[in-house]
Amino acid sequence: GAGVSQTPSNKVTEKGKYVELRCDPISGHTALYWYRQSLGQGPEFLIYFQGTGAADDSGLPNDRFFAVRPEGSVSTLKIQRTERGDSAVYLCASRPAGGGDTQYFGPGTRLTVL
Amino acid sequence: GENVEQHPSTLSVQEGDSAVIKCTYSDSASNYFPWYKQELGKRPQLIIDIRSNVGEKKDQRIAVTLNKTAKHFSLHITETQPEDSAVYFCAARASGTYKYIFGTGTRLKVLA
Numbered sequence: 052g053a054g055v056s057q058t059p060s061n062k063v064t065e066k067g068k069y070v071e072l073r074c075d076p077i078s079g080h081t082a083l084y085w086y087r088q089s090l091g092q093g094p095e096f097l098i099y100f101q102g103t104g105a106a107d108d109s110g111l112p113n114d115r116f117f118a119v120r121p122e123g124s125v126s127t128l129k130i131q132r133t134e135r136g137d138s139a140v141y142l143c144a145s146r147p148a149g150g151g152d153t154q155y156f157g158p159g160t161r162l163t164v165l
Numbered sequence: 166g167e168n169v170e171q172h173p174s175t176l177s178v179q180e181g182d183s184a185v186i187k188c189t190y191s192d193s194a195s196n197y198f199p200w201y202k203q204e205l206g207k208r209p210q211l212i213i214d215i216r217s218n219v220g221e222k223k224d225q226r227i228a229v230t231l232n233k234t235a236k237h238f239s240l241h242i243t244e245t246q247p248e249d250s251a252v253y254f255c256a257a258r259a260s261g262t263y264k265y266i267f268g269t270g271t272r273l274k275v276l277a
Contacts, residue, residue, distance in 0.1 A: 093169075156201075156209045
């Protein structure tokens, strides 16, 4: 079946603008994660959803970052007043119901803030 | 919170030799340790994982060992091939959570 998909694949924006990044998880996967990966670094945890609710948002760096998953499938990561330091690849991952441990990653969205 | 350190940051080996990448973790409650391979411009893909109730797991040329007392785990790749060249990430997940903390990655180059 289809894997995790993310749109757009690339996003270039100007400092101060608002951006939305979308993640479509694997069908039936109840858990969804957002990570940020800077150049030469490992994925940095941002937020984890179980169903519609954010089970752990401790990785969101500040209140400019917000994520939603209103129907328990597609999720949107929203970044307000973007800063140059927000430039990174934003990865989404999903995990199946039933407590399985394996995460399946999407291809990522490369965000560049000019 | 959990902290994961990974070494080395880069590793070059001759084709056919073995490669070892090591990670340490801080949270003794961590009980799940996956390893991911990420090729340039692509998504991370799980290659092997281990749970805290076992000390070693093998899958063909890849093995992972876990030392709970010392809080470290290692990835072993034998008979390396050029297609093994990639960045490898370790991660740890604490018991009772589904939050994964990743290491900083190891860039493996297999020289033909």
